[in-house]
Amino acid sequence: MLADVVSVSVSRVLFEDVTKSFGEVVAVDSLDLEVIDGEFLVLLGPSGCGKTTVLRMVAGLETVTQGTLRIGNRVVNDVEAKDRDVAMVFQSYALYPHMNVRKNIESPLVARHFSVDGGAPRKLTASERSQRITQAAETLGLASLLDRKPAALSGGQRQRVALARAIVSRPAAFLMDEPLSNLDAKLRAETRLELVELHRKLGTTIIYVTHDQVEAMTMADRIAVISDGRLQQVGAAQEVYDRPSNLFVAHFMGSPPMNTFEATVAGGGREGEVTGAAGRVRIDAGPAISLPPVGSRVVVGVRPEHLRSQGHGQQGRQQEGLRARVSAVEWLGYERHVICDVAGRTITLREPAEGQAPNLGEEIYLDVVANHVLLFDPATSERIP
Amino acid sequence: MSAGATATGDPTLGPVWKRASWYAVLSALSVLVLFPIYMTIVRALSTPRDYVQRGQPLYPVAVQPDIFGRAWTQGDLGRQMALSAVVTAIIVTAQLTTSILSAYAFSFLQFRGRTAMFYLFMATLMLPLEVTLIPNVDTVQSLGWFNSIQGLTAPFLATAFGTFLIRQGFLGIPRDLRDAAALDGFGHLAFLWRVAIPITRPVVASFGVIAFLSAWNQYLWPRAIVNEAKWNTIQIGLKNVGAANVDEMNIGVAAAIIAALPVLALLIFLQRHLVRGLTAGAVKG
Numbered sequence: 001m002l003a004d005v006v007s008v009s010v011s012r013v014l015f016e017d018v019t020k021s022f023g024e025v026v027a028v029d030s031l032d033l034e035v036i037d038g039e040f041l042v043l044l045g046p047s048g049c050g051k052t053t054v055l056r057m058v059a060g061l062e063t064v065t066q067g068t069l070r071i072g073n074r075v076v077n078d079v080e081a082k083d084r085d086v087a088m089v090f091q092s093y094a095l096y097p098h099m100n101v102r103k104n105i106e107s108p109l110v111a112r113h114f115s116v117d118g119g120a121p122r123k124l125t126a127s128e129r130s131q132r133i134t135q136a137a138e139t140l141g142l143a144s145l146l147d148r149k150p151a152a153l154s155g156g157q158r159q160r161v162a163l164a165r166a167i168v169s170r171p172a173a174f175l176m177d178e179p180l181s182n183l184d185a186k187l188r189a190e191t192r193l194e195l196v197e198l199h200r201k202l203g204t205t206i207i208y209v210t211h212d213q214v215e216a217m218t219m220a221d222r223i224a225v226i227s228d229g230r231l232q233q234v235g236a237a238q239e240v241y242d243r244p245s246n247l248f249v250a251h252f253m254g255s256p257p258m259n260t261f262e263a264t265v266a267g268g269g270r271e272g273e274v275t276g277a278a279g280r281v282r283i284d285a286g287p288a289i290s291l292p293p294v295g296s297r298v299v300v301g302v303r304p305e306h307l308r309s310q311g312h313g314q315q316g317r318q319q320e321g322l323r324a325r326v327s328a329v330e331w332l333g334y335e336r337h338v339i340c341d342v343a344g345r346t347i348t349l350r351e352p353a354e355g356q357a358p359n360l361g362e363e364i365y366l367d368v369v370a371n372h373v374l375l376f377d378p379a380t381s382e383r384i385p
Numbered sequence: 386m387s388a389g390a391t392a393t394g395d396p397t398l399g400p401v402w403k404r405a406s407w408y409a410v411l412s413a414l415s416v417l418v419l420f421p422i423y424m425t426i427v428r429a430l431s432t433p434r435d436y437v438q439r440g441q442p443l444y445p446v447a448v449q450p451d452i453f454g455r456a457w458t459q460g461d462l463g464r465q466m467a468l469s470a471v472v473t474a475i476i477v478t479a480q481l482t483t484s485i486l487s488a489y490a491f492s493f494l495q496f497r498g499r500t501a502m503f504y505l506f507m508a509t510l511m512l513p514l515e516v517t518l519i520p521n522v523d524t525v526q527s528l529g530w531f532n533s534i535q536g537l538t539a540p541f542l543a544t545a546f547g548t549f550l551i552r553q554g555f556l557g558i559p560r561d562l563r564d565a566a567a568l569d570g571f572g573h574l575a576f577l578w579r580v581a582i583p584i585t586r587p588v589v590a591s592f593g594v595i596a597f598l599s600a601w602n603q604y605l606w607p608r609a610i611v612n613e614a615k616w617n618t619i620q621i622g623l624k625n626v627g628a629a630n631v632d633e634m635n636i637g638v639a640a641a642i643i644a645a646l647p648v649l650a651l652l653i654f655l656q657r658h659l660v661r662g663l664t665a666g667a668v669k670g
């Protein structure tokens with residue numbers, strides 16, 4: 001049965017220099033991106049950055065202003081939505097309110113033509129349709145709800161109906177636009193796991209849009225970070241988190257976000273040093289990296305978990321490290337965030353919730369884990385090197 | 386009302402006293418609405434002279450149980466109502482069709498001059514029947530359509546009001562639903578038929594009733610283009626039956642009651658849809 005579900009079509013999605021403008025507004029700017037066949041790709045970015053527009057172009061709901069868009073090997077710029085062999089899950093679910101669950105799931109099968117067992121495309125027979133509906137409903141646990149109208153379903157159930165309606169046509173790719181944003185936190189966490197499971201089972205390419213980095217990190221094979229219509233970085237979650245390619249990605253990924261401050265390179269070579277208004281930071285740049293020449297201005301980036309408090313109440317213990325004044329402590333049960341003022345900048349430290357928390361207003365020294373320091377070019381905001 | 390009924394009753398209505406006061410208000414309003422109708426029935430059933438002599442009381446006097454039968458035969462109501470039914474059916478069907486199609490175009494299709502054309506459409510709402518009456522009569526006469534079905538229906542086959550109302554309903558359809566329909570491969574007709582009309586059914590039904598009422602109750606237009614008794618519609622018939630029986634006024638009243646029955650039947654039949662249509666905007670969700 002599973003073999004029956006697994007899609008056989010090649011479902012790579014390829015953006016070649018794709019631009020979309022609405023009059024003056026450039027919503028998507030020269031996007032070059034390959035979504036690999038069968039991968040779970042998450043488009044991540046802040047509100048208004050163009051994620052939905054990218055998805056709608058793939059769906060055929062928005063024309064491509066410039067560039068080439070391919071699904072499989074076919075250029076689809078001028079192919080109608082219904083002929084693109086993709087299914088979309090809308091943020092609002094977009095269920096037909098007057099149809100029951102069965103009719104909703106059936107709707108993609110009614111008017112379109114499908115190729116069955118490699119034959120010429122044709123309309124499905126009633127029994128083929130009902131077999132597919134049953135299968136999709138079983139996969140998503142909807143068998144007992146088939147006769148209900150959407151109004152009589154919970155948010156989570158509606159979401160499942162939307163998913164069932166997407167899988168029933170066995171498309172080459174699923175397009176999902178923030179499908180979890182209308183669910184409560186607990187259901188969202190559960191559904192995340194189920195989506196990953198569904199993806200594993202179907203093996204179909206998924207392009208998934210969200211502004212929630214937790215969703216992105218937990219589900220994605222790869223994350224494509226977008227800002228202002230431009231692709232910032234694409235890579236596995238770990239890679240994007242550990243080696244953000246610019247300051248935007250560095251700030252956007254991680255909660256609390258990466259700390260950054262300006263400094264000057266004080267010592268060159270592999271184990272360098274930078275100085276800033278608040279003190280010195282030693283850098284273990286690793287073999288592959290060369291520091292900029294001494295005297296260059298850089299932006300130093302350190303994740304909150306790569307800062308260590310040297311312990312409080314002991315002043316000026318070392319010449320290295322950053323002098324900080326504690327301005328707030330957030331306790332999260334399993335960890336705490338110590339928010340400090342370092343030479344006028346806010347720096348956040350994340351540490352296990354053990355031992356005594358620093359007092360407000362106390363002066364502490366922060367050590368930086370040397371091999372986790374990132375440097376950025378202040379002019380271009382790109383990571384160095 | 387028992388305490389048990391309250392406990393299991395609709396919780397949104399609140400405590401007993403609150404419900405009781407609601408019922409009181411609603412009852413008072415119903416009486417206000419129903420009273421004139423009741424008095425019409427009283428008048429129809431009473432022998433006119435006796436009724437006036439008794440000082441026009443709230444109950445029938447010297448009841449004539451056969452009055453409705455007499456009104457039916459004397460007024461030739463059957464034939465006139467049949468003609469009105471045909472005319473009304475044609476007008477309602479045509480208005481629904483043209484309004485739905487034009488509303489669809491004005492809501493979902495992009496074409497040059499769409500806005501201008503829409504306002505031009507709407508401008509015709511400003512013209513009362515009295516303004517267009519004479520030119521329309523001239524036109525119909527020159528076509529030789531006096532005393533004919535075409536003459537009775539042609540000017541009313543399309544209406545800006547219906548276009549406006551149904552367009553409002555269509556504009557309320559979320560963009561995501563249209564997009565989902567596009568992905569599902571629904572063309573214009575399929576989308577209209579499977580999605581747009583079912584979703585706006587209350588609005589369409591409300592407009593249908595409005596179209597029915599105005600077509601059924603038409604008086605001025607048939608008066609202007611009909612001069613053979615054979616082509617009299619029911620409202621003209623009512624006028625005639627009243628005029629022909631001045632000393633038996635209750636025949637005219639009984640005829641009026643009979644003529645109102647189809648309207649009543651329609652309202653009862655469509656009641657459920659209408660209530661939803663009139664509140665549809667309020668509880669969109």
Ligand SMILES: Nc1ncnc2c1ncn2[C@@H]1O[C@H](COP(=O)(O)OP(=O)(O)OP(=O)(O)O)[C@@H](O)[C@H]1O
Binds near residue numbers: 025051
């Ligand atoms: N139909 C349109 N006409 C004009 N501008 C549009 C249109 N659709 C989107 N835009 C603009 O394009 C930009 C990107 O919009 P888009 O909906 O793709 O953002 P998004 O990343 O999905 O945001 P969100 O997370 O809020 O959904 C925005 O500036 C938006 O105002």
Ligand SMILES: [Mg+2]
Binds near residue numbers: 053
């Ligand atoms: Mg969006």
